[in-house]
Amino acid sequence: DGGITQSPKYLFRKEGQNVTLSCEQNLNHDAMYWYRQDPGQGLRLIYYSQIVNDFQKGDIAEGYSVSREKKESFPLTVTSAQKNPTAFYLCASSIDLTGQGSFGPGTRLTVL
Amino acid sequence: AQKVTQAQTEISVVEKEDVTLDCVYETRDTTYYLFWYKQPPSGELVFLIRRNSFDEQNEISGRYSWNFQKSTSSFNFTITASQVVDSAVYFCALKTSYDKVIFGPGTSLSVIP
Numbered sequence: 269d270g271g272i273t274q275s276p277k278y279l280f281r282k283e284g285q286n287v288t289l290s291c292e293q294n295l296n297h298d299a300m301y302w303y304r305q306d307p308g309q310g311l312r313l314i315y316y317s318q319i320v321n322d323f324q325k326g327d328i329a330e331g332y333s334v335s336r337e338k339k340e341s342f343p344l345t346v347t348s349a350q351k352n353p354t355a356f357y358l359c360a361s362s363i364d365l366t367g368q369g370s371f372g373p374g375t376r377l378t379v380l
Numbered sequence: 381a382q383k384v385t386q387a388q389t390e391i392s393v394v395e396k397e398d399v400t401l402d403c404v405y406e407t408r409d410t411t412y413y414l415f416w417y418k419q420p421p422s423g424e425l426v427f428l429i430r431r432n433s434f435d436e437q438n439e440i441s442g443r444y445s446w447n448f449q450k451s452t453s454s455f456n457f458t459i460t461a462s463q464v465v466d467s468a469v470y471f472c473a474l475k476t477s478y479d480k481v482i483f484g485p486g487t488s489l490s491v492i493p
Binding site (some may be wrong): 277313326373374 | 415420424425427472480481483484486493
């Protein structure tokens with residue numbers, strides 16, 4: 269079945285450590301996105317990528333980094349520079365930037 | 381600037397009641413797309429509908445219906461005969477040309493049996 273997978277579902281990290289969240293899609297979509305969701309709030313865009321080896325900052329890119337070496341994969345690294353990383357992270361993909369987007373199940377990151 | 385407003389933070393209805401979720405958007409672009417997503421307690425966003433700015437036809441899909449009115453910049457979502465499984469957070473979103481998707485803050489719907 270086509271879809272987006274994110275792993276792990278729950279992630280715990282000690283303060284000061286970098287952590288990488290995985291996002292893989294087999295939908296053959298060109299565009300991929302990372303969003304952050306805080307309790308009771310909407311989604312805010314962290315980074316997005318239109319094609320392989322290209323990505324742009326979203327609204328809240330500080331403290332995050334991404335790579336897009338393969339069409340299927342768009343991992344997100346939460347660095348120690350991100351001051352408040354505890355949140356729910358959602359990965360999405362779409363055929364292009366006009367598409368509605370398919371979302372993964374999300375990763376809930378907790379910093380201890 | 382682009383913006384999406386969902387004025388209703390939380391709504392509670394009794395099962396079988398109809399409920400309308402409001403969405404008001406702002407954009408200066410003439411070409412744009414509007415979306416509704418459902419986020420159940422599991423967390424994954426489920427796509428419900430996409431509407432482009434040139435198609436003002438209202439749409440009905442089972443118990444769901446959408447009312448798009450460019451004159452008032454609104455894209456409201458109605459659930460008829462609500463069910464407990466409709467309990468979720470619903471997000472309205474706006475996308476202009478090749479820009480990023482902007483989400484509203486969401487409306488939390490609780491359907492009480």
